[in-house]
Amino acid sequence: METKTGRRKLMPVILGVSLAANLAVLAAVGAAALRHHGGDDYRRKGVSGQALYLKALPVADRRALRDSFHTTRSARTQHYPRMLEALRADPFDPDLAQQVLAAQRGEILARQDRTSAAWLARIAEMSGPERAAYADRLDDLLKHRRAGRTAHQAGG
DSSP states (O other), X not given: OHHHHHHHHHHHHHHHHHHHXXXXXXXXXXXXXXXXXXXXXXXXXXXXXXXXXXXXXXXXXXXXXXXXXXXXXXXXXXXXXXXXXXXXXXXXXXXXXXXXXXXXXXXXXXXXXXXXXXXXXXXXXXXXXXXXXHHHHHHHHHHHHHHHHHHHHTTO
């Protein structure tokens, strides 16, 4: 009888230790996620590739470009009902899913083309000194990005 009572008294301690261990693991994972996603704005927002060209523009120019090719939410989400239909179909229709993906890919590429054209038009309007200042900002972003990547790869 004493063993069962001893086990009952020990159970809250075991549960408490287990809870503390789980919270410690959760805190470590959370801290690692914050550390990994922290840092400069371009890293937090995943800015890379051609998006760096836009980020190097002055804020007013970025805002004007964004407004010039702004798409509505309905345009971006119009294909989701068709994809849900394809996913719920029994049997599954991979051709319908492929059509939806192709339509979404086409819209993404068209948006990238519009963005590139608007960016190039803005750069062409710049004076020589404006373009030089823009190039300096882009160079700084690229250097900062390389430095951040190097520090991240080194574990820093």
